[in-house]
Amino acid sequence: MGPTSSHTTTVRSEPIISVHGVHKTYAGGFQALRNIDLDIRRGEIFALLGPNGAGKTTLIGIICGIVNPTSGSVVAAGYDIRKHYRAARAAIGLVPQELHTDAFESVWATVRFSRGLFGKPPNPDYLEKILRALSLWEKRDAKIMALSGGMKRRLLIAKALSHEPEILFLDEPSAGVDVELRHDMWRLVRELREQGTTIILTTHYIEEAEDMADRIGVINKGQLVVVEDKTALMRKLGKKELALTLRQPLTELPAELHAWPLNLSGDGQTLVYTFDSQTEESGIAELLRALNQHGIDFKDLRSSESSLEDIFVSLVQQAQGVKP
Template structure:
Protein backbone atom coordinates (compact mmCIF):
# COMPACT_ATOMS: atom_id res chain seq x y z
CA UNK A 1 0.00 0.00 0.00
CA UNK A 2 1.07 3.62 -0.60
CA UNK A 3 2.73 5.33 2.35
CA UNK A 4 0.82 8.47 3.35
CA UNK A 5 2.93 9.53 6.37
CA UNK A 6 6.64 8.77 6.64
CA UNK A 7 8.38 9.56 9.94
CA UNK A 8 12.14 9.08 10.14
CA UNK A 9 14.52 9.45 13.13
CA UNK A 10 12.13 11.88 14.81
CA UNK A 11 12.96 13.19 18.27
CA UNK A 12 11.81 16.05 20.46
CA UNK A 13 13.55 17.49 23.52
CA UNK A 14 11.89 20.38 25.31
CA UNK A 15 13.63 23.15 27.21
CA UNK A 16 14.85 21.78 30.50
CA UNK A 17 16.03 18.55 28.91
CA UNK A 18 12.80 16.53 28.89
CA UNK A 19 12.93 14.17 25.91
CA UNK A 20 9.35 13.58 24.77
CA UNK A 21 10.27 11.53 21.67
CA UNK A 22 13.30 9.30 21.09
CA UNK A 23 14.19 8.44 17.48
CA UNK A 24 10.73 7.51 16.21
CA UNK A 25 10.48 5.73 12.85
CA UNK A 26 6.98 5.05 11.53
CA UNK A 27 5.20 4.66 8.20
CA UNK A 28 1.41 4.98 8.00
CA UNK A 29 -0.38 3.69 4.93
CA UNK A 30 -2.87 5.50 2.78
CA UNK A 31 -6.49 4.67 3.67
CA UNK A 32 -5.80 2.78 6.89
CA UNK A 33 -7.03 3.41 10.42
CA UNK A 34 -3.96 3.49 12.64
CA UNK A 35 -4.42 3.48 16.42
CA UNK A 36 -1.59 4.93 18.50
CA UNK A 37 -1.83 3.62 22.05
CA UNK A 38 0.19 4.64 25.06
CA UNK A 39 -0.10 5.74 28.69
CA UNK A 40 -0.34 9.41 29.68
CA UNK A 41 2.89 11.24 28.91
CA UNK A 42 4.07 8.60 26.44
CA UNK A 43 4.51 11.12 23.60
CA UNK A 44 1.33 10.59 21.59
CA UNK A 45 0.23 14.23 21.45
CA UNK A 46 3.79 15.47 20.84
CA UNK A 47 4.11 13.13 17.86
CA UNK A 48 0.79 14.27 16.39
CA UNK A 49 1.62 17.93 17.03
CA UNK A 50 4.90 17.64 15.12
CA UNK A 51 3.25 16.01 12.11
CA UNK A 52 0.55 18.70 12.10
CA UNK A 53 3.09 21.52 12.30
CA UNK A 54 2.17 22.69 15.80
CA UNK A 55 5.48 21.68 17.42
CA UNK A 56 8.97 21.76 15.94
CA UNK A 57 10.97 18.54 16.02
CA UNK A 58 14.48 18.48 17.45
CA UNK A 59 15.75 16.00 14.84
CA UNK A 60 14.33 13.87 12.03
CA UNK A 61 12.01 14.31 9.08
CA UNK A 62 8.30 13.88 8.42
CA UNK A 63 6.61 13.66 5.04
CA UNK A 64 2.86 13.72 4.43
CA UNK A 65 1.73 12.65 0.97
CA UNK A 66 5.34 13.02 -0.13
CA UNK A 67 5.56 16.63 1.12
CA UNK A 68 8.12 17.54 3.77
CA UNK A 69 6.32 19.23 6.68
CA UNK A 70 9.07 21.87 6.93
CA UNK A 71 10.30 22.47 3.38
CA UNK A 72 6.83 22.14 1.82
CA UNK A 73 4.64 22.90 4.81
CA UNK A 74 1.69 24.44 2.97
CA UNK A 75 1.14 21.39 0.77
CA UNK A 76 1.64 19.04 3.73
CA UNK A 77 -0.76 20.84 6.07
CA UNK A 78 -3.43 21.11 3.39
CA UNK A 79 -3.66 17.32 3.47
CA UNK A 80 -4.19 17.18 7.26
CA UNK A 81 -7.23 17.60 9.48
CA UNK A 82 -6.77 17.61 13.25
CA UNK A 83 -9.32 17.06 16.01
CA UNK A 84 -7.46 18.12 19.19
CA UNK A 85 -8.19 17.10 22.75
CA UNK A 86 -9.04 20.62 23.91
CA UNK A 87 -12.45 22.17 23.22
CA UNK A 88 -11.12 25.41 21.73
CA UNK A 89 -13.75 26.99 19.47
CA UNK A 90 -14.97 30.46 18.48
CA UNK A 91 -17.60 31.13 21.16
CA UNK A 92 -19.55 33.85 19.34
CA UNK A 93 -19.53 32.34 15.84
CA UNK A 94 -22.33 30.18 14.50
CA UNK A 95 -21.59 26.55 13.72
CA UNK A 96 -21.92 27.05 9.96
CA UNK A 97 -19.70 30.15 9.93
CA UNK A 98 -16.98 28.55 12.03
CA UNK A 99 -16.76 25.46 9.86
CA UNK A 100 -16.88 27.50 6.64
CA UNK A 101 -14.12 29.78 7.96
CA UNK A 102 -11.88 26.78 8.68
CA UNK A 103 -12.29 25.70 5.07
CA UNK A 104 -11.25 29.16 3.88
CA UNK A 105 -8.07 29.07 5.97
CA UNK A 106 -6.75 26.41 3.60
CA UNK A 107 -7.56 28.48 0.52
CA UNK A 108 -10.48 26.27 -0.47
CA UNK A 109 -13.34 27.92 -2.36
CA UNK A 110 -16.69 28.16 -0.59
CA UNK A 111 -18.72 24.97 -0.86
CA UNK A 112 -21.95 25.22 1.18
CA UNK A 113 -23.17 21.85 -0.10
CA UNK A 114 -20.08 20.09 1.26
CA UNK A 115 -20.29 21.91 4.60
CA UNK A 116 -23.93 20.85 4.84
CA UNK A 117 -22.94 17.24 4.16
CA UNK A 118 -20.33 17.32 6.95
CA UNK A 119 -22.72 18.93 9.43
CA UNK A 120 -25.46 16.44 8.64
CA UNK A 121 -23.06 13.51 9.09
CA UNK A 122 -22.32 14.80 12.61
CA UNK A 123 -25.96 15.59 13.48
CA UNK A 124 -25.10 19.31 13.53
CA UNK A 125 -27.29 20.58 10.72
CA UNK A 126 -30.13 21.57 13.05
CA UNK A 127 -27.57 23.56 15.09
CA UNK A 128 -25.98 25.32 12.11
CA UNK A 129 -27.23 28.79 13.11
CA UNK A 130 -26.53 28.37 16.84
CA UNK A 131 -23.62 30.22 18.41
CA UNK A 132 -20.99 27.78 19.58
CA UNK A 133 -21.09 29.18 23.13
CA UNK A 134 -24.66 27.85 23.48
CA UNK A 135 -23.73 24.25 22.63
CA UNK A 136 -23.12 21.38 25.02
CA UNK A 137 -19.65 19.88 25.38
CA UNK A 138 -20.57 16.98 23.13
CA UNK A 139 -21.86 19.29 20.41
CA UNK A 140 -18.70 21.41 20.62
CA UNK A 141 -16.71 18.25 20.08
CA UNK A 142 -18.77 17.60 16.94
CA UNK A 143 -17.94 21.11 15.72
CA UNK A 144 -14.22 20.39 16.15
CA UNK A 145 -14.58 17.29 13.98
CA UNK A 146 -16.52 19.27 11.36
CA UNK A 147 -13.82 21.98 11.31
CA UNK A 148 -11.13 19.31 10.83
CA UNK A 149 -13.03 17.90 7.85
CA UNK A 150 -13.99 21.27 6.34
CA UNK A 151 -11.16 21.40 3.79
CA UNK A 152 -11.52 17.75 2.66
CA UNK A 153 -8.23 16.45 4.14
CA UNK A 154 -6.68 13.16 3.09
CA UNK A 155 -5.33 12.54 6.62
CA UNK A 156 -7.40 12.92 9.79
CA UNK A 157 -5.84 12.97 13.26
CA UNK A 158 -8.17 12.23 16.16
CA UNK A 159 -6.43 12.95 19.46
CA UNK A 160 -8.52 11.37 22.23
CA UNK A 161 -11.66 12.30 20.26
CA UNK A 162 -14.20 10.53 22.47
CA UNK A 163 -12.78 11.38 25.89
CA UNK A 164 -15.69 12.49 28.04
CA UNK A 165 -18.31 12.45 25.29
CA UNK A 166 -21.68 10.73 25.20
CA UNK A 167 -22.34 7.33 23.70
CA UNK A 168 -24.34 8.81 20.81
CA UNK A 169 -21.45 10.98 19.64
CA UNK A 170 -19.06 8.06 19.94
CA UNK A 171 -21.32 5.95 17.74
CA UNK A 172 -21.80 8.74 15.17
CA UNK A 173 -18.11 9.46 15.03
CA UNK A 174 -17.08 5.88 14.39
CA UNK A 175 -19.70 5.61 11.66
CA UNK A 176 -18.13 8.71 10.10
CA UNK A 177 -14.62 7.25 10.43
CA UNK A 178 -15.75 4.07 8.67
CA UNK A 179 -17.16 6.16 5.83
CA UNK A 180 -13.95 8.20 5.55
CA UNK A 181 -11.89 5.04 5.26
CA UNK A 182 -14.09 3.93 2.36
CA UNK A 183 -13.18 7.22 0.69
CA UNK A 184 -9.46 6.52 1.12
CA UNK A 185 -8.85 8.93 3.99
CA UNK A 186 -6.05 7.92 6.38
CA UNK A 187 -7.19 8.09 10.01
CA UNK A 188 -4.78 8.20 12.95
CA UNK A 189 -6.32 8.08 16.40
CA UNK A 190 -5.12 8.08 19.96
CA UNK A 191 -7.58 6.79 22.50
CA UNK A 192 -7.94 5.63 26.08
CA UNK A 193 -10.92 3.52 25.01
CA UNK A 194 -8.89 0.59 23.78
CA UNK A 195 -12.03 -1.31 22.77
CA UNK A 196 -12.47 1.34 20.08
CA UNK A 197 -9.04 0.59 18.67
CA UNK A 198 -9.85 -3.11 18.84
CA UNK A 199 -13.08 -2.48 16.94
CA UNK A 200 -11.89 0.02 14.32
CA UNK A 201 -8.13 -0.06 13.74
CA UNK A 202 -6.29 -1.86 10.95
CA UNK A 203 -2.92 -1.50 12.66
CA UNK A 204 -1.83 -0.78 16.21
CA UNK A 205 1.20 1.18 17.37
CA UNK A 206 2.24 1.24 21.03
CA UNK A 207 4.32 4.14 22.33
CA UNK A 208 5.77 4.51 25.81
CA UNK A 209 8.39 6.89 27.19
CA UNK A 210 8.76 8.49 23.77
CA UNK A 211 9.56 5.27 21.91
CA UNK A 212 7.49 3.15 19.56
CA UNK A 213 7.84 -0.32 21.02
CA UNK A 214 5.55 -2.14 18.61
CA UNK A 215 3.70 -1.67 15.31
CA UNK A 216 1.59 -4.57 14.12
CA UNK A 217 -1.51 -5.47 12.16
CA UNK A 218 -4.29 -5.80 14.69
CA UNK A 219 -5.19 -9.36 13.74
CA UNK A 220 -1.54 -10.45 13.85
CA UNK A 221 -1.03 -8.75 17.20
CA UNK A 222 -4.05 -10.46 18.71
CA UNK A 223 -2.85 -13.80 17.36
CA UNK A 224 0.78 -13.47 18.45
CA UNK A 225 0.35 -11.85 21.84
CA UNK A 226 -3.16 -12.80 22.80
CA UNK A 227 -3.73 -15.37 25.49
CA UNK A 228 -6.61 -17.74 25.91
CA UNK A 229 -7.89 -19.41 29.03
CA UNK A 230 -9.66 -22.75 29.07
CA UNK A 231 -11.77 -23.28 32.17
CA UNK A 232 -12.65 -26.90 32.86
CA UNK A 233 -15.64 -27.38 35.17
CA UNK A 234 -15.14 -30.59 37.14
CA UNK A 235 -17.84 -33.01 38.22
CA UNK A 236 -16.28 -33.22 41.67
CA UNK A 237 -13.99 -30.84 43.54
CA UNK A 238 -10.31 -31.75 43.88
CA UNK A 239 -7.95 -30.69 46.67
CA UNK A 240 -4.71 -30.82 44.70
CA UNK A 241 -3.64 -30.98 41.06
CA UNK A 242 -2.03 -34.35 40.18
CA UNK A 243 1.70 -34.34 39.36
CA UNK A 244 0.89 -35.82 35.95
CA UNK A 245 -0.73 -32.49 35.00
CA UNK A 246 2.04 -30.23 36.34
CA UNK A 247 3.39 -29.39 32.86
CA UNK A 248 0.20 -27.51 32.00
CA UNK A 249 0.63 -24.93 34.75
CA UNK A 250 -3.00 -25.31 35.79
CA UNK A 251 -4.65 -23.11 38.36
CA UNK A 252 -7.28 -24.52 40.70
CA UNK A 253 -10.35 -22.50 41.63
CA UNK A 254 -10.82 -21.63 45.30
CA UNK A 255 -13.43 -24.35 45.80
CA UNK A 256 -11.61 -26.88 43.62
CA UNK A 257 -14.51 -27.25 41.19
CA UNK A 258 -12.61 -25.87 38.18
CA UNK A 259 -9.16 -25.92 36.58
CA UNK A 260 -7.87 -23.03 34.44
CA UNK A 261 -5.40 -23.59 31.61
CA UNK A 262 -3.75 -20.48 30.09
CA UNK A 263 -2.23 -20.90 26.64
CA UNK A 264 -1.19 -18.96 23.53
CA UNK A 265 -1.81 -19.55 19.83
CA UNK A 266 1.17 -21.88 19.46
CA UNK A 267 -0.03 -24.24 22.21
CA UNK A 268 -3.69 -24.11 21.25
CA UNK A 269 -3.84 -26.90 18.71
CA UNK A 270 -2.25 -29.64 20.79
CA UNK A 271 -2.38 -28.28 24.34
CA UNK A 272 -6.14 -28.31 24.81
CA UNK A 273 -6.73 -31.77 23.35
CA UNK A 274 -3.79 -33.21 25.28
CA UNK A 275 -5.02 -31.67 28.53
CA UNK A 276 -8.47 -33.16 28.17
CA UNK A 277 -6.97 -36.58 27.43
CA UNK A 278 -4.66 -36.33 30.43
CA UNK A 279 -7.52 -35.28 32.69
CA UNK A 280 -9.38 -38.43 31.70
CA UNK A 281 -6.24 -40.52 32.23
CA UNK A 282 -5.84 -39.02 35.71
CA UNK A 283 -9.39 -40.01 36.57
CA UNK A 284 -10.71 -36.45 36.78
CA UNK A 285 -14.12 -36.29 35.07
CA UNK A 286 -15.33 -32.89 33.82
CA UNK A 287 -18.77 -31.66 32.88
CA UNK A 288 -18.13 -28.49 30.88
CA UNK A 289 -15.41 -26.34 29.29
CA UNK A 290 -15.34 -22.74 28.14
CA UNK A 291 -12.70 -20.40 26.75
CA UNK A 292 -11.98 -16.69 27.05
CA UNK A 293 -9.48 -14.64 25.04
CA UNK A 294 -7.42 -11.66 26.18
CA UNK A 295 -8.48 -8.31 24.81
CA UNK A 296 -6.31 -5.69 23.15
CA UNK A 297 -6.33 -3.86 26.48
CA UNK A 298 -4.79 -6.88 28.20
CA UNK A 299 -2.07 -7.03 25.54
CA UNK A 300 -1.40 -3.29 25.81
CA UNK A 301 -1.07 -3.42 29.59
CA UNK A 302 1.33 -6.36 29.37
CA UNK A 303 3.48 -4.64 26.72
CA UNK A 304 3.82 -1.42 28.69
CA UNK A 305 4.51 -3.33 31.91
CA UNK A 306 7.27 -5.35 30.22
CA UNK A 307 8.84 -2.20 28.76
CA UNK A 308 8.91 -0.53 32.17
Protein backbone atom coordinates (compact mmCIF):
# COMPACT_ATOMS: atom_id res chain seq x y z
CA MET A 1 0.00 0.00 0.00
CA GLY A 2 1.08 3.59 -0.40
CA PRO A 3 2.57 5.58 -3.26
CA THR A 4 3.70 3.66 -6.33
CA SER A 5 6.56 6.07 -6.99
CA SER A 6 9.99 5.24 -5.61
CA HIS A 7 10.43 6.12 -1.95
CA THR A 8 12.94 5.47 0.76
CA THR A 9 12.22 4.94 4.44
CA THR A 10 15.05 7.34 5.30
CA VAL A 11 13.85 10.87 6.03
CA ARG A 12 15.38 13.09 3.37
CA SER A 13 16.75 16.53 3.98
CA GLU A 14 14.69 18.46 1.42
CA PRO A 15 11.20 19.45 2.55
CA ILE A 16 8.16 18.00 0.80
CA ILE A 17 6.06 20.94 2.09
CA SER A 18 7.31 24.51 2.50
CA VAL A 19 5.11 27.18 4.05
CA HIS A 20 6.50 30.72 3.99
CA GLY A 21 5.05 33.90 5.49
CA VAL A 22 1.47 32.65 5.56
CA HIS A 23 -1.16 34.93 7.07
CA LYS A 24 -4.90 34.32 7.11
CA THR A 25 -7.45 36.95 8.10
CA TYR A 26 -11.13 36.11 7.74
CA ALA A 27 -13.96 38.53 7.01
CA GLY A 28 -14.61 40.57 10.11
CA GLY A 29 -10.92 40.90 10.89
CA PHE A 30 -10.29 37.62 12.71
CA GLN A 31 -6.63 36.73 12.22
CA ALA A 32 -6.45 32.93 12.14
CA LEU A 33 -2.78 32.60 11.16
CA ARG A 34 0.15 34.95 11.64
CA ASN A 35 3.39 34.69 9.66
CA ILE A 36 3.63 30.89 9.53
CA ASP A 37 6.97 29.49 8.32
CA LEU A 38 7.15 25.72 8.31
CA ASP A 39 9.08 23.06 6.40
CA ILE A 40 7.91 19.45 6.62
CA ARG A 41 10.46 16.80 5.74
CA ARG A 42 9.82 14.08 3.22
CA GLY A 43 8.96 10.78 4.89
CA GLU A 44 8.41 12.05 8.43
CA ILE A 45 5.44 11.98 10.78
CA PHE A 46 4.79 15.56 11.86
CA ALA A 47 2.32 16.25 14.69
CA LEU A 48 0.67 19.67 14.87
CA LEU A 49 -0.65 20.36 18.37
CA GLY A 50 -2.66 23.27 19.69
CA PRO A 51 -5.83 24.23 21.58
CA ASN A 52 -9.20 24.50 19.85
CA GLY A 53 -9.23 27.55 17.60
CA ALA A 54 -5.42 27.74 17.45
CA GLY A 55 -5.35 27.58 13.64
CA LYS A 56 -4.55 23.91 13.00
CA THR A 57 -7.41 23.20 10.59
CA THR A 58 -6.95 26.54 8.81
CA LEU A 59 -3.28 25.78 8.20
CA ILE A 60 -4.10 22.32 6.86
CA GLY A 61 -6.80 23.82 4.62
CA ILE A 62 -4.30 26.30 3.17
CA ILE A 63 -1.65 23.65 2.51
CA CYS A 64 -4.29 21.47 0.80
CA GLY A 65 -5.52 24.38 -1.32
CA ILE A 66 -8.99 24.41 0.25
CA VAL A 67 -8.50 27.77 2.00
CA ASN A 68 -6.79 30.73 0.34
CA PRO A 69 -4.17 32.50 2.46
CA THR A 70 -4.36 36.26 2.81
CA SER A 71 -0.64 36.33 2.02
CA GLY A 72 2.30 33.97 1.83
CA SER A 73 3.12 30.88 -0.22
CA VAL A 74 2.89 27.10 0.02
CA VAL A 75 4.82 24.55 -2.03
CA ALA A 76 3.74 20.91 -1.79
CA ALA A 77 5.62 18.09 -3.57
CA GLY A 78 7.44 20.73 -5.64
CA TYR A 79 4.30 22.58 -6.78
CA ASP A 80 2.98 25.97 -5.72
CA ILE A 81 -0.45 25.15 -4.26
CA ARG A 82 -2.10 28.17 -5.90
CA LYS A 83 -0.30 28.30 -9.26
CA HIS A 84 -0.32 24.54 -9.82
CA TYR A 85 -3.26 23.46 -7.70
CA ARG A 86 -4.15 20.23 -9.51
CA ALA A 87 -0.60 18.87 -9.49
CA ALA A 88 -0.04 19.79 -5.84
CA ARG A 89 -3.42 18.47 -4.73
CA ALA A 90 -2.84 15.17 -6.53
CA ALA A 91 0.10 14.55 -4.19
CA ILE A 92 -2.05 15.09 -1.08
CA GLY A 93 -4.54 12.88 0.71
CA LEU A 94 -6.72 14.59 3.32
CA VAL A 95 -8.65 12.85 6.08
CA PRO A 96 -10.97 15.61 7.36
CA GLN A 97 -12.86 15.59 10.64
CA GLU A 98 -16.25 15.08 8.96
CA LEU A 99 -17.51 12.88 6.12
CA HIS A 100 -19.13 14.83 3.26
CA THR A 101 -20.27 12.45 0.53
CA ASP A 102 -23.38 10.87 -0.95
CA ALA A 103 -24.93 8.73 1.77
CA PHE A 104 -26.60 6.52 -0.86
CA GLU A 105 -23.31 5.58 -2.54
CA SER A 106 -21.60 2.28 -1.75
CA VAL A 107 -18.19 2.12 -0.12
CA TRP A 108 -16.63 0.68 -3.27
CA ALA A 109 -18.17 3.30 -5.58
CA THR A 110 -16.98 6.10 -3.30
CA VAL A 111 -13.31 5.08 -3.17
CA ARG A 112 -13.31 4.29 -6.90
CA PHE A 113 -14.77 7.75 -7.64
CA SER A 114 -12.22 9.44 -5.34
CA ARG A 115 -9.39 7.78 -7.23
CA GLY A 116 -10.84 8.85 -10.57
CA LEU A 117 -11.12 12.46 -9.42
CA PHE A 118 -7.32 12.69 -9.48
CA GLY A 119 -7.03 11.17 -12.94
CA LYS A 120 -5.67 7.86 -11.70
CA PRO A 121 -6.42 4.81 -13.86
CA PRO A 122 -8.57 2.10 -12.26
CA ASN A 123 -6.66 -0.19 -9.92
CA PRO A 124 -9.11 -2.49 -8.15
CA ASP A 125 -6.32 -4.53 -6.57
CA TYR A 126 -4.93 -1.45 -4.84
CA LEU A 127 -8.37 -0.32 -3.66
CA GLU A 128 -9.06 -3.80 -2.31
CA LYS A 129 -5.77 -3.70 -0.39
CA ILE A 130 -6.77 -0.38 1.22
CA LEU A 131 -10.25 -1.62 2.16
CA ARG A 132 -8.86 -4.84 3.61
CA ALA A 133 -6.27 -2.92 5.65
CA LEU A 134 -9.06 -0.79 7.09
CA SER A 135 -11.42 -3.75 7.72
CA LEU A 136 -13.84 -2.35 5.12
CA TRP A 137 -13.66 -5.06 2.48
CA GLU A 138 -16.71 -6.91 3.81
CA LYS A 139 -18.61 -3.59 3.70
CA ARG A 140 -17.62 -2.71 0.13
CA ASP A 141 -21.18 -3.00 -1.18
CA ALA A 142 -22.81 -1.32 1.83
CA LYS A 143 -24.35 2.13 1.50
CA ILE A 144 -22.51 4.84 3.41
CA MET A 145 -25.67 5.72 5.33
CA ALA A 146 -25.69 2.18 6.79
CA LEU A 147 -22.16 2.40 8.20
CA SER A 148 -21.37 2.93 11.87
CA GLY A 149 -19.46 6.03 12.95
CA GLY A 150 -16.21 4.06 13.18
CA MET A 151 -16.71 2.58 9.71
CA LYS A 152 -17.36 6.03 8.27
CA ARG A 153 -14.08 7.22 9.78
CA ARG A 154 -12.31 4.25 8.14
CA LEU A 155 -13.94 5.24 4.85
CA LEU A 156 -12.52 8.76 5.17
CA ILE A 157 -9.04 7.26 5.35
CA ALA A 158 -9.70 4.94 2.40
CA LYS A 159 -10.90 7.88 0.28
CA ALA A 160 -7.80 9.91 1.18
CA LEU A 161 -5.51 7.01 0.19
CA SER A 162 -7.40 6.02 -2.97
CA HIS A 163 -5.14 8.01 -5.33
CA GLU A 164 -1.85 6.92 -3.69
CA PRO A 165 -0.75 10.31 -2.31
CA GLU A 166 2.79 11.17 -1.25
CA ILE A 167 1.45 13.31 1.61
CA LEU A 168 -1.32 12.34 4.02
CA PHE A 169 -3.08 14.81 6.34
CA LEU A 170 -4.98 13.43 9.32
CA ASP A 171 -7.09 16.15 10.96
CA GLU A 172 -8.10 14.90 14.43
CA PRO A 173 -8.40 11.32 13.13
CA SER A 174 -8.94 9.77 16.58
CA ALA A 175 -11.69 12.11 17.76
CA GLY A 176 -14.67 10.07 18.88
CA VAL A 177 -13.44 6.70 17.58
CA ASP A 178 -13.13 3.48 19.50
CA VAL A 179 -9.86 2.01 20.75
CA GLU A 180 -9.81 -0.77 18.13
CA LEU A 181 -10.09 1.68 15.26
CA ARG A 182 -7.45 3.90 16.81
CA HIS A 183 -4.99 1.00 16.98
CA ASP A 184 -5.80 -0.07 13.41
CA MET A 185 -5.37 3.50 12.21
CA TRP A 186 -1.96 3.98 13.78
CA ARG A 187 -0.76 0.59 12.55
CA LEU A 188 -1.67 1.70 9.02
CA VAL A 189 0.03 5.07 9.52
CA ARG A 190 3.26 3.33 10.52
CA GLU A 191 3.07 1.10 7.44
CA LEU A 192 2.53 4.11 5.19
CA ARG A 193 5.49 5.92 6.73
CA GLU A 194 7.70 2.88 6.16
CA GLN A 195 6.72 3.06 2.49
CA GLY A 196 7.75 6.72 2.29
CA THR A 197 4.47 8.57 2.79
CA THR A 198 4.76 11.85 4.69
CA ILE A 199 2.18 12.05 7.49
CA ILE A 200 0.92 15.27 9.08
CA LEU A 201 -1.55 14.87 11.91
CA THR A 202 -3.41 17.04 14.35
CA THR A 203 -4.61 15.36 17.50
CA HIS A 204 -6.01 16.03 20.96
CA TYR A 205 -4.48 12.74 22.12
CA ILE A 206 -1.04 14.02 22.95
CA GLU A 207 0.17 10.56 23.95
CA GLU A 208 -0.34 9.54 20.31
CA ALA A 209 1.89 12.35 19.11
CA GLU A 210 4.46 11.34 21.71
CA ASP A 211 4.34 7.76 20.46
CA MET A 212 4.10 8.39 16.70
CA ALA A 213 5.70 11.67 15.70
CA ASP A 214 9.24 12.41 14.52
CA ARG A 215 8.73 16.16 15.01
CA ILE A 216 6.26 18.28 16.94
CA GLY A 217 4.85 21.70 16.09
CA VAL A 218 2.83 23.66 18.63
CA ILE A 219 0.48 26.38 17.36
CA ASN A 220 -1.39 28.85 19.55
CA LYS A 221 -3.54 31.82 18.52
CA GLY A 222 -2.40 31.47 14.93
CA GLN A 223 1.33 31.46 15.66
CA LEU A 224 3.82 28.60 15.72
CA VAL A 225 5.20 28.51 19.24
CA VAL A 226 7.80 25.85 18.58
CA VAL A 227 8.83 23.31 15.94
CA GLU A 228 11.30 20.71 17.18
CA ASP A 229 12.35 17.10 16.88
CA LYS A 230 10.30 15.24 19.45
CA THR A 231 13.27 13.77 21.32
CA ALA A 232 15.09 17.13 21.37
CA LEU A 233 11.95 18.91 22.58
CA MET A 234 11.45 16.48 25.43
CA ARG A 235 15.13 16.57 26.34
CA LYS A 236 15.20 20.38 26.30
CA LEU A 237 11.90 21.13 28.03
CA GLY A 238 11.18 17.96 29.97
CA LYS A 239 11.54 18.00 33.73
CA LYS A 240 12.45 15.06 35.90
CA GLU A 241 11.71 14.49 39.56
CA LEU A 242 13.27 12.23 42.14
CA ALA A 243 11.06 11.67 45.18
CA LEU A 244 12.71 10.28 48.31
CA THR A 245 10.63 8.89 51.16
CA LEU A 246 12.56 9.70 54.34
CA ARG A 247 13.08 7.32 57.26
CA GLN A 248 12.66 10.18 59.71
CA PRO A 249 10.51 13.21 58.83
CA LEU A 250 12.17 16.63 58.68
CA THR A 251 10.75 19.84 60.06
CA GLU A 252 12.94 21.88 57.72
CA LEU A 253 15.85 21.52 55.34
CA PRO A 254 19.38 22.19 56.61
CA ALA A 255 20.59 25.58 55.38
CA GLU A 256 23.42 23.93 53.44
CA LEU A 257 20.85 22.22 51.18
CA HIS A 258 18.90 25.37 50.29
CA ALA A 259 20.95 25.76 47.09
CA TRP A 260 19.52 22.50 45.76
CA PRO A 261 16.15 22.50 43.88
CA LEU A 262 14.46 20.58 46.70
CA ASN A 263 10.92 20.64 48.04
CA LEU A 264 9.91 19.16 51.37
CA SER A 265 6.36 17.84 51.72
CA GLY A 266 4.10 19.34 54.37
CA ASP A 267 4.40 16.27 56.59
CA GLY A 268 8.20 16.27 56.22
CA GLN A 269 8.15 12.68 54.94
CA THR A 270 9.02 13.26 51.26
CA LEU A 271 11.85 15.19 49.64
CA VAL A 272 11.47 16.00 45.93
CA TYR A 273 14.46 16.87 43.76
CA THR A 274 13.58 18.55 40.43
CA PHE A 275 16.04 18.68 37.55
CA ASP A 276 15.93 18.98 33.79
CA SER A 277 16.73 16.32 31.24
CA GLN A 278 20.13 17.82 30.48
CA THR A 279 21.36 17.38 34.05
CA GLU A 280 23.92 14.62 34.39
CA GLU A 281 23.11 11.65 36.58
CA SER A 282 26.11 12.65 38.67
CA GLY A 283 23.89 15.42 40.08
CA ILE A 284 21.76 12.77 41.77
CA ALA A 285 24.86 11.08 43.19
CA GLU A 286 26.06 14.42 44.58
CA LEU A 287 22.66 15.04 46.17
CA LEU A 288 22.62 11.64 47.82
CA ARG A 289 26.12 12.24 49.22
CA ALA A 290 25.02 15.64 50.55
CA LEU A 291 21.99 14.07 52.25
CA ASN A 292 24.18 11.39 53.78
CA GLN A 293 26.57 14.01 55.15
CA HIS A 294 23.66 15.63 56.97
CA GLY A 295 22.40 12.34 58.33
CA ILE A 296 19.28 12.33 56.15
CA ASP A 297 18.39 8.76 55.24
CA PHE A 298 15.64 7.50 52.97
CA LYS A 299 13.79 4.20 52.67
CA ASP A 300 12.40 4.55 49.15
CA LEU A 301 12.94 6.62 46.01
CA ARG A 302 11.09 6.89 42.73
CA SER A 303 11.60 8.97 39.63
CA SER A 304 9.23 10.50 37.08
CA GLU A 305 9.56 12.78 34.09
CA SER A 306 7.45 15.22 32.10
CA SER A 307 5.17 13.89 29.41
CA LEU A 308 4.68 15.63 26.09
CA GLU A 309 1.35 16.85 27.49
CA ASP A 310 3.17 18.64 30.34
CA ILE A 311 5.48 20.29 27.81
CA PHE A 312 2.58 21.26 25.54
CA VAL A 313 0.65 22.89 28.39
CA SER A 314 3.78 24.75 29.49
CA LEU A 315 4.47 26.06 25.98
CA VAL A 316 0.90 27.28 25.50
CA GLN A 317 0.93 28.97 28.90
CA GLN A 318 4.20 30.70 28.04
CA ALA A 319 2.76 31.87 24.72
CA GLN A 320 -0.23 33.32 26.57
CA GLY A 321 1.99 35.02 29.12
CA VAL A 322 0.86 32.72 31.93
CA LYS A 323 3.40 31.43 34.40
CA PRO A 324 3.30 27.61 34.41
